[in-house]
Amino acid sequence: MADATDVAIAAMARVAEEWGGFLLIGHGVPIELLMRVEEQIKRLFARPATEKERAARGGGYGYGVPPYMLYFSNLMWSEGYTFSAADVRSEFRRIWADGGDDYLRFCDVMEEFHKEMRALGEKVLDMFYKALGLSAAHISGGKVECHIRDTMTATMHLNMYPKCPEPERVMGLAPHTDSGFFTFILQSLVPVLQLLRRGPEQWVTVPAQPGALAVVIGDLFHATTPASKTTMASVQNAAATFDFLAVNCVPESHVWTEQKDYPVVPESAGNDAVPVVDMADGTDGAIAAMARAAEEWGGFLLVGHGVPIELLARVEEQIKCLFPRPAPEKEQAARGGGFKNGYGVPPYALYFSQLMWSEGYTFSAGDVRSEFRRIWPDGGNDYLRFCDVMEEFHREMRALGDKVLDMFYKALGHSADQIAGGEVERQIRDTLTATMHLNMYPKCPEPERAIGLAAHTDSVFFTLIMQSLVPGLQLLRRGPDRWVTVPAQPGALAVVIGDLFHVLTNGRFHSVLHRVLVNQDRERVSVPYLLGLPQDMKVAPLDAAICPRRKAAFRGVTWWQYMVIREKMFGKDASALTMLRVTEDEGDAELAQGMN
Numbered sequence: 001m002a003d004a005t006d007v008a009i010a011a012m013a014r015v016a017e018e019w020g021g022f023l024l025i026g027h028g029v030p031i032e033l034l035m036r037v038e039e040q041i042k043r044l045f046a047r048p049a050t051e052k053e054r055a056a057r058g059g060g061y062g063y064g065v066p067p068y069m070l071y072f073s074n075l076m077w078s079e080g081y082t083f084s085a086a087d088v089r090s091e092f093r094r095i096w097a098d099g100g101d102d103y104l105r106f107c108d109v110m111e112e113f114h115k116e117m118r119a120l121g122e123k124v125l126d127m128f129y130k131a132l133g134l135s136a137a138h139i140s141g142g143k144v145e146c147h148i149r150d151t152m153t154a155t156m157h158l159n160m161y162p163k164c165p166e167p168e169r170v171m172g173l174a175p176h177t178d179s180g181f182f183t184f185i186l187q188s189l190v191p192v193l194q195l196l197r198r199g200p201e202q203w204v205t206v207p208a209q210p211g212a213l214a215v216v217i218g219d220l221f222h223a224t225t226p227a228s229k230t231t232m233a234s235v236q237n238a239a240a241t242f243d244f245l246a247v248n249c250v251p252e253s254h255v256w257t258e259q260k261d262y263p264v265v266p267e268s269a270g271n272d273a274v275p276v277v278d279m280a281d282g283t284d285g286a287i288a289a290m291a292r293a294a295e296e297w298g299g300f301l302l303v304g305h306g307v308p309i310e311l312l313a314r315v316e317e318q319i320k321c322l323f324p325r326p327a328p329e330k331e332q333a334a335r336g337g338g339f340k341n342g343y344g345v346p347p348y349a350l351y352f353s354q355l356m357w358s359e360g361y362t363f364s365a366g367d368v369r370s371e372f373r374r375i376w377p378d379g380g381n382d383y384l385r386f387c388d389v390m391e392e393f394h395r396e397m398r399a400l401g402d403k404v405l406d407m408f409y410k411a412l413g414h415s416a417d418q419i420a421g422g423e424v425e426r427q428i429r430d431t432l433t434a435t436m437h438l439n440m441y442p443k444c445p446e447p448e449r450a451i452g453l454a455a456h457t458d459s460v461f462f463t464l465i466m467q468s469l470v471p472g473l474q475l476l477r478r479g480p481d482r483w484v485t486v487p488a489q490p491g492a493l494a495v496v497i498g499d500l501f502h503v504l505t506n507g508r509f510h511s512v513l514h515r516v517l518v519n520q521d522r523e524r525v526s527v528p529y530l531l532g533l534p535q536d537m538k539v540a541p542l543d544a545a546i547c548p549r550r551k552a553a554f555r556g557v558t559w560w561q562y563m564v565i566r567e568k569m570f571g572k573d574a575s576a577l578t579m580l581r582v583t584e585d586e587g588d589a590e591l592a593q594g595m596n
Helices: 006-018 031-044 050-054 066-072 088-094 099-132 136-141 145-152 220-224 286-294 311-323 329-333 347-351 381-409 416-421 424-429 499-503 559-569 576-580 583-594
Strands: 021-024 081-086 155-160 183-184 194-197 202-203 213-217 276-278 299-303 359-363 433-441 453-456 462-469 474-475 482-485 493-497 514-516 525-532
Touching: 006 021, 006 099, 031 081, 031 099, 081 088, 088 099, 099 136, 099 145, 099 183, 099 213, 136 145, 136 462, 220 576, 276 286, 286 299, 286 381, 311 433, 311 462, 311 525, 347 453, 381 424, 381 433, 381 462, 381 525, 416 424, 433 576, 499 576, 559 576
Parallel strands: 276 299
Antiparallel strands: 021 213, 081 155, 183 213, 194 202, 299 493, 359 433, 433 525, 453 514, 462 493, 462 525, 474 482, 474 514
8 A cells, every 4th residue: 555556556456356355565554553452352352251251242242253153053263252443442341341451451452443444444445446447536526435435334353263173173264255345354473364266266365464454345345336347356245135026936045845833723713813902991901911911822912002003004105115125225224244233134034044035124213314324325305204204103112112011010910109110110111222123025926935034032022013914923822832823903013022021021921932924915014113121231030020939930131141042042942041041949049048
């Protein structure tokens, strides 16, 4: 980079086209800073396991494996920590809860590194623009170019690859492409990074050169460099957005015929009629109906809730306008890398080898306008209409969530005074957070061979689900196990109990396994509105949920910790909830302590 002539630009263009990655020197980042960063990383990963585990990631930031590793059945020989580069101090309070000198030294070094790398990122972006043939005036004045520069975000991954007794039998990180624009990689003087060179394909080790940074082109940079000009190649290409409407049979990648399954009840009736709770009936009878449904089913239909049916129709209309948008627009909002929200499959879908017959978009319900600038970077009437409807829906559903929570408290036997004045109950109500998933299930030519969403439980407290008038949601009814389809009733919302509410209620209100089937003749839309606590807040059984002289059945756990357990238990016979159960010995000791 010290050679800022056209020769350097041409060299960057050539290696980006032919390799998708290169070594960068003369970049101006002080070599002594790179050494201090390496020193701090080594100190971080040497800390006790208990400290690192309390910062465990469960799909977002923190200590643990990156999300793409969930595709693989085997583990990799490395430790990692992912975080927003602009949020060092709050993130690493999870490691150093009380601060201190080690914390301050670590944060100072990482923040200095971030400032240097962020400035370098803008310089490299401008060099890439020039490599594409853009003039200086276009770079400084182009609407899209300026928007990219102004909104570029940075995520950092800290990686530690310990010494390995049999290196030929393990992998530090499996082959992958990066999902973003481009990645700077600081590596120690131990050569381990390899790029896949095309024609013929062969792995080439990147030299560990003092002071040099490796640069790797990502998938979104590959997608945004037009073929009519220079095309920057990502090191490996990820699969494009699947066009469901372009096929007349289900491809092998989406076939689910060999899944473990249970009988399907042909009709929701009799003992297998999905319970209906009418909130308009504010009597003890409605509370008792909710308690019975939560205990026996783990889910039910909610009517009389007060959310206007015409609003639900407008929400459905906006979702049907969102998903038909061009694939490049949706892909620029893809989840992954630094984005835990966005367009794409939910994290649990990464556990499965087969793909599902659906599109999805996940976002924080309180952050609609900034999130959907990723779809509509220039705003406009479509953007404003979409945001207005989603924000109105969020207000209605958030208020409904509080009412449903109070009804659950009453179903547990809480008095009005306990609900209003209880410390834990008030803290839950004040910190309840909402996430929305927008789901589109296209028409499927062979619905019996595909699945809309595979069977799963929700990890949160409870989920309010708006669904269109096409049935597809099914709940697993216990004793004997069988699938029951939830009726698509106009204006009704489905309610599904999640795993952490199962813990909060000491197992009295149980989480329910549910899935979504697809339809040959009609598309289906749904909006799960998930309510839970902040990711680092511990959930433990409420006192009111524990019978006198009985023990708590579950240990306290944060959402982050629970997601780590879910990852570890996937594919095993035992569920993640069983790992939280208190053993008989633990319970007896706890009970004896409480009696002394």
